[in-house]
Amino acid sequence: MPSTLIPQLKPLLAPTGIRTLYDAPIGEMTWYKTGGRASALCYPASESELYSLISLAGNHNIPIYILGSGANLLVLNQGVQGIVISLDSPPWKTYTVNNNVLTVKAGYDLMKLIHETAKLGLAGLEPLAGIPASIGGAICMNAGGTFGEIGTHITRVRTMSAAGQIQDIAKDDLQFKYRSTNITDPFILEADFLLTSADPSALRAKVKEIFDYKKNAQPMADRSAGCTFKNPPQPPEGAQCATYKPAGQLIDESNLKGFRIGTAEVSTVHANFIAVDRDNPNADDVAAVIDHVQKAVLEKVGIQLQREVIIWP
Incomplete structure (x- = not known):
């Protein structure tokens, strides 16, 4: 269903002359190749055009999202209501x-x-x-x-x-x-x-x-966003504590490799990667696996894993 913001955005964005795609399939632009859409995707071609977008959004209380290469981004199926800005024009x-x-x-x-x-x-x-x-x-x-x-x-x-x-x-x-x-x-x-x-x-x-x-060490051929979680903070030098373990090892030792919900699963190659099927992928399945892994690792070893992957909205 198209964003309810589109009728408001069109008369605001049209005078700027900035290249804009409405009801943009931004989920498909991520490395997961799945997820929702955005009200508007704008491609400013200069610093002045970027400034005009920022001013317009601020003056009308319109949320702004910044889209890079989509390599560590998951867009939920509901998509985002607002302006997504991409610095993907040739001048950038x-x-x-x-x-x-x-x-x-x-x-x-x-x-x-x-x-x-x-x-x-x-x-x-x-x-x-x-x-x-x-x-x-x-x-x-x-x-x-x-x-x-x-x-x-x-x-x-x-x-x-x-x-x-x-x-x-x-x-x-x-x-x-x-x-x-x-x-x-x-x-x-x-x-x-x-x-x-x-x-x-x-x-x-x-x-x-x-x-x-x-x-050889990572499932680079899979549809994923790279490492899903940040490694826990390293203990201070000289601190008396248990052996430090990165996020992938904590997930592996929590017996989560291969854990699956719908079209998404914890990689069997590297546990800190969550991959999605190429056929009928579902972004919300990925989010559900992420949530389960966080809860399971917290229950198993008492560590709250922090996401490296950004989730919109």
């Missing part, structure tokens, strides 16, 4: 290099950028091989894994606030922690990375090595 998918400083817009694909910088002989991003994300989304959650995190080489992040104010945050004012940053503005516009010169052949080989490792 460019980069420049000057003296080993890479300046890249927020909409650029992380995996594509890793291959591009490797070919250019610029080292620093290859530890992120195999992580699906847009640059903006990757920075927001400090994407990373066993081999490194994206925040390591960032020297500047340009952002826009909910009020439309733009600021450039320097390295000394940035804090990157496990799956988080201290960036509070909702929109990341671009970032600078200080990379180092290296042999392109060696970099391409490293990218392949890391990608192959992940392909």
